[in-house]
Amino acid sequence: MCVPAMRVWWLVMVVVLGTQESLGSRVLMLTPIAFKSHTIFYRALDKALVEHGHEVTQVLPFNNSAASGVRKVVLPLPNINDVMSSVFNDGTIGFMKFSSKVQSEICMAALTSDEFIEIRKQQFDVVLLSEWLCYG
Template sequence: MKSKAVAIVLIISILSCEASRILFMNPTFSKSHTIPLQALAKILASRGHDVTFVSPFKLNENVQNYREIQLEVSAESLKNFDEFSKVMSESNPLGVLTVATKTIFNLGNETLQSTAIRHLMDTEQFDLIVVGWFTNSFLVGLADHFKCPSVVFFSGSLFSMLHQMVGNPLAAADAPHAMSGRKEHSTFYHRLTNFFFYAFDVLVIRNYFNYRSKVVYE
């Protein structure tokens, strides 16, 4: 009787153990933001999950259960990225905001409109979407399309948009903003500077990016 019970439990366990189909969406020009996400995807693939990774950067090795869809970057997006690199070197905050928005959203829109991704959306189904986030919150809309949960992955520091997305209370004076730098011992001046960075983030950057996200999503 005991052996039958063990056999039944074993059969149920085997039948209930199914690999998940996971889609990684990472349309970015940043190789450094892609590497940790590829590492996570490789681990999941090695554990038997069916992984599809969408990115401009290819993984230079063969991994079982790991499929790549390499994005073709248009000449316009490459031009935007060159312009973005230039304004970054000039330390021009307003220029960085304008050009970064154009760069990120053009590439994101190209990704959603590409033949490969449209075919993926029309013919396949996934159990989980992992979005390589860099203010491109509109990509989370893919989870609604596939009717599955989503995970947002960001290897940088905190932005108010991330706090808003996950419903985390915003500690504007305490949590270091991405643009204010990290300090081992925060002085009053640093905490005040951090607060103003968050204020600009909430009042200007978040609303601007939310507007651009809505345009792309619609």
């Protein structure tokens, strides 16, 4: 049975934030394919995690104004906003083909970047993945 994405996010929120007694965890947020508008959600999530004593590392393709106390790792990737700016001119099918291709390329670049390889060597208690991470 497929669980809708929103239910998964609520489950993550309950598990990570649900107990005040929990010790601070090391949290890795992987968001290498993110539109700037999506970072509003991530900013709220990383702020809440830091406020609850967690150590947060966020991997993203551009420098954003993350919450204070969040370690940011900016990958040298093309900004999805720039890449996708004209894709809607080709209609829905063109968008889907291009979107899948771009996501795969950005995903491969992210997973093979020196910055990400260094992150993989570290230990984290929880990993939160973007809904756009490498499913194409």
